Amino acid sequence: MPGATTTIYDLARATGLSPSTVSRALRGIGDISPATVARVRDSAARLRYRPNAVARSLALRASDSLALMLPDIANPFFPALVKAVQLRARHHGKTVLLCNTEGVPEAEAEYLDMLASCQIQGVVAMGLSITPDEIRRRRGAGMKIVALDRAAAGGSAASVQADHRAGGRMATDHLLGLGHRAIAHIAGPSGLSVATERWDGYRDKMGEAGIDPGAIAHGDFTEGSGHRAALELIRSGRHFTAIFCANDLMALGAISALRSAGLEVPAQISVVGFDDIELGRYAVPALTTIRQPLEELARVAVDLLVGLLRGDEAREPERLAVELVVRESTAPPPRPVAGQGAPLASSGIAPRGGEDVRSREDF
Amino acid sequence: MPGATTTIYDLARATGLSPSTVSRALRGIGDISPATVARVRDSAARLRYRPNAVARSLALRASDSLALMLPDIANPFFPALVKAVQLRARHHGKTVLLCNTEGVPEAEAEYLDMLASCQIQGVVAMGLSITPDEIRRRRGAGMKIVALDRAAAGGSAASVQADHRAGGRMATDHLLGLGHRAIAHIAGPSGLSVATERWDGYRDKMGEAGIDPGAIAHGDFTEGSGHRAALELIRSGRHFTAIFCANDLMALGAISALRSAGLEVPAQISVVGFDDIELGRYAVPALTTIRQPLEELARVAVDLLVGLLRGDEAREPERLAVELVVRESTAPPPRPVAGQGAPLASSGIAPRGGEDVRSREDF
C-alpha cells in the first residue's frame, strides 16, 4: 500500500506509550517528562509521521488555515497584496488558501460554504459582492471576516483599507500644483467604494480650487477599460491636459490610448494612477501614482483576523495613509496654444527620471 | 451558540430515520424510496444542513478539491492560466485551492505536506523546484501530480506543456523573415526547462540560417530583470537589431530600457516576447509575441489529473502548439547606416496596427 500513513497510534505502539501522551508530547503541551518527549519526537521523525490536519480539524472544529478571497487575480495589485498577506500569515503559523472569485457573488457564496465545511473560519476578503445580510449571517455562524482594501458593504465586517479619498486628493493636488486646470477622471466601477472614494477625493480638491470637475469616463479597473475610457474622453471633444485614473492598470491603458491617438505623455497630457503596481515603474513613461501601503495593509488585516479568531472584540475600521509617488507621467501642462511642441520641463517642478515620494500626510 | 451546525444526526432525528439512510438519501445512492429521499432533502433544506467536508474527507481519505501550485503570482501569465484551470476544474465539480510558492522548494514541500494532511491528492503544479526523488516519493504516497507549463524535473510527473522550442523557432524565424541578422536573446533562468527550450528554438533557427547566435543576457522572467538585461546588452557594445525575449514581461522591461536609452522600438530595435499576456496588447508598441494556448493547456491538465484521481494510467507528456502573434514591436531592421533615422515600414512586410496570427504549425 503506497498511501500507508503513520498515525499517533503507530507512534504509541513504537514508543510503548499511549496515543494521548504521544499527542501531547508532539504538541509540547501538558506536563510530560523531557525524556518521553524526546522519545516520541524521535520515532515520529523515524516513522515519517505527518499529523493529519483533517482529523485535527474534525476534533477541534477549527483549522489553522486562513482563506483569502480575491476578486481579480489578473489585476497586478492583488497578487502583490496576496504575497504580503501570505507573509504575515506565515508569521502566525497560518497557511493561506486563495479563492479567486472574479467578483461573482455566487462564486463567493460557494467558496464561503466550502470554507465553512472545511472548518476554515478566518477569511480575509478583498472585496465581497454578496449582500451585507449574507455576510452577517456567515459571521453569525462563527465565521470571522476581515475586509481588506475594499470595505464590506454596509459595514457588515471589520475592514482595513487605505485612505482612498485622501489618495484622490493627493493625486488631484499634484496635478493642480503642476498648473493643470482641465483634469479629467477615469473612474472605477460605480458600485465599488474604493472607486467612489478616489473620485470623491478628486472632487474635493477640484472644489477647493474652485474648478468645475472635468470630463469623467468609467472603467472597470482593467487595462482594456482604461484604454477605451481614454478614447472616449478624447472623442468627447472636452478639453483636458491631465487625467487622474482610479487605478494604475487603467492609467497604463489610458496612456496607450493617448499615444495611439498621437498625444504625448506627459508633454501634452499628464496621467496619474493609483495603487503603485510594479508595472508602473517600468512603463514608459514611468507612472506617477498613489502608493498603497501593501505590507502595512496586510499586517493589520491578518493581525486583526487572528485576533478575532482568538476571541478578541471587533475593532473599528482601519484607514491607512497612502503616499504620492512622482515619476515621469506627469509634467506641467503645455502652453495654451493647441497642438504639438509642448514645453518640456518648463519649470523645475517636473521631476524626471528618478522617483520622488511625497509626504504621506497633510491631506 | 452561533456556530451551531446541523448534522445528518439532526436530520435523522427530524425525519425519524437513521443517519446512514439520511447519508444515502442525500447522495442519492443505494436503494431508497423516493418518498424518504424527498423527506430528507426537505428537512435538510429546512434545517440549513451543510455537509461537513472535513468529516467526509476523514472518512473517505480523499477530498474533492484540487490544489494549484504557482511559482509566481506576480507574473501575469500565471493568473491567466489560473483562471483557465479554475474554469475547467469547476466543470468537474472540483474546487481549486491556490498555493503561491514563489518557487521556494521549502514552501512547496510545506504546501504538499499540508495538502496531503488535508487529504487533497490532486495537484496541478506550474513548476516544481523540489527534487525528482521528492516528487516521486509524494507520488508513491498516493499524491497525483500533473506538471503544467513547466515540466517536472527528470520526468518525475505527468506534464502538459506548450511547445516552447517550436515557439522559440517561430519567434526567431519571424525576425529573420523581417531581415534581421543580429538577433540578441534575453533568456530566462537557466535552470528552467521552459527557458532553455525557448533558447534552443532560437539557436535552431539561427543555426539553420547559418548565423552565429547573437548576444545573450539572462533574466528571471520579471520585468525588472528584462530591463536590466537589455541595458546589459546595450552596454556590451555588441551589435543587434532585434531581441527575442524568453517571456513577455521581460520583453516589456527590455522595451522600457531601450527607450530610456534613446532607442526606438521597432524602428531601430525589434522585440519579440513569449506568452501573450494581456498587458502586451496594450503596451506601446503592442508586443509581438508567441501565444501559449491557455485554455487548452488548462483543459488537458485538469482532465488528465481528474483521470489520474479516478485511477487512469499515467499518460505521455503532452505538447501543445503555440502561435505567432504579430503586433507592433517588430519591423524590418534599419538600413546599415548607424544612428538614428531608421527607415519606417521600408517594405510591406511590417504589419502595423492590427494583429496578425500566423499558422501554428510548420515549425
Added chain:
DNA sequence: TTGTACGCGTTATCAG
C-alpha cells in the same frame, strides 16, 4: 428498503 456498529486520526476530559 432501512438500521446498527464501527472506523477514519486527533484532541479533550477525567481519572490515576
Added chain:
DNA sequence: CTGATAACGCGTACAA
C-alpha cells in the same frame, strides 16, 4: 506525569 475514554461528522460493511 500518564493512560483510558469519549467525542468530532460522515461513510459503509453487514445485518435486519
